[in-house]
Amino acid sequence: MNNLYFYVGIIGNIISVMMFLSPAKTFLRIVKKGSTEEFESLPYICTLLNSSLWTYYGITKPDSYLVATVNGFGVVVEIVYISMFLIYAPPRTRAKTAKIAGIVDVLVFAMAVFVTQFAMEGEMRINVIGFMGAALNVVMYASPLSAMRLVWTTKSVEYMPFLLSFFFFLNGGVWSLYAFLVQDWFLGVPNGSGFVLGFAQLALYSIYRKSNVTSDGLDSGSQHRHLLSPSTSDHTHPV
Numbered sequence: 001m002n003n004l005y006f007y008v009g010i011i012g013n014i015i016s017v018m019m020f021l022s023p024a025k026t027f028l029r030i031v032k033k034g035s036t037e038e039f040e041s042l043p044y045i046c047t048l049l050n051s052s053l054w055t056y057y058g059i060t061k062p063d064s065y066l067v068a069t070v071n072g073f074g075v076v077v078e079i080v081y082i083s084m085f086l087i088y089a090p091p092r093t094r095a096k097t098a099k100i101a102g103i104v105d106v107l108v109f110a111m112a113v114f115v116t117q118f119a120m121e122g123e124m125r126i127n128v129i130g131f132m133g134a135a136l137n138v139v140m141y142a143s144p145l146s147a148m149r150l151v152w153t154t155k156s157v158e159y160m161p162f163l164l165s166f167f168f169f170l171n172g173g174v175w176s177l178y179a180f181l182v183q184d185w186f187l188g189v190p191n192g193s194g195f196v197l198g199f200a201q202l203a204l205y206s207i208y209r210k211s212n213v214t215s216d217g218l219d220s221g222s223q224h225r226h227l228l229s230p231s232t233s234d235h236t237h238p239v
Contacts, residue, residue, distance in 0.1 A: 005181035009066035012174040016070045019167055020077045027084055036089045041082060041097045043140075048078035048105045050140060053133040056113065057186070061126045066178075067187070130186030137190030145197070151204045162205055169198025 030036050051074035058068025082101055086094050112132060116125045147160045172194030179188030 005178060006066070008174060008178045008181060012171070012178050013066060013070040015167060015171045015174055017073060019171055020074045022164065022167075023081065027081060030084065030088050034088060036085055036093065039085075041085045041089070041093075042100065044078055044081045044085070045097070045101050045104050046136070046140065048075060048082060048101070049109055050133065050136045051075045051078055052105065052109050053112065053129065053136065056109075057126070057129045057133050060116075060129055061184075063182075064184075127186075130184075134186045134190045138193055148197075148201060148204055151208055155208050157205050157208050160201060160205065162202075162209075165198060165201035165205055169195060169202055172196075172198050 026039075030039070051071045054071040055068050055075055058064040058066070058071060061067075082097070082105075086097055089097060112129070116128055120128060151157055151160050172191045175191035176188055176195050179185065179191060
């Protein structure tokens, strides 16, 4: 059983890494154009907080190094993305992004660490960290509902790329299995939600797959539907 959960965790890590790296092509476009255009940075800021919380959870809870490693990687990637956004965004957007990132990724995370380290101990500390991470994960996993609504109303999968939906489904499923094997429901609940939503996305895709699709890659929808232009933000969204 120990070997099984280890191998499942390794597969989950690989899939999560692919999802973390999925917006890379979009950022190459930003670098080439020297502008973030009308793209949004808030989803990346939220993902950085999410990855930070899960890294902290993985470090705090015994034998959860697989959770810590992949989310530690996610922290590094998200910092790079946000840094690039700060470099290429217009001055007003840059200032706004820096302010929000400072509040969410520095202040909120620092407060979470401070409170759990000095006001709690043992299982209580682990449970509170896990609850915060799970709650944020559920919110992030719920965002594809807007993309699904658009597909349903327009009968088009243009803003719901197949590969992203597939890996969304696969990531949720693998980490749900891992959570079941290690009996960690803080991992299981949000990833189980992601698995169900990913399945629903694939079902919609199978129904409307003959529609005209402009892109089919992971990067076109961005990580968890990240980096969306305001004009399309109502269209689409490891451990």
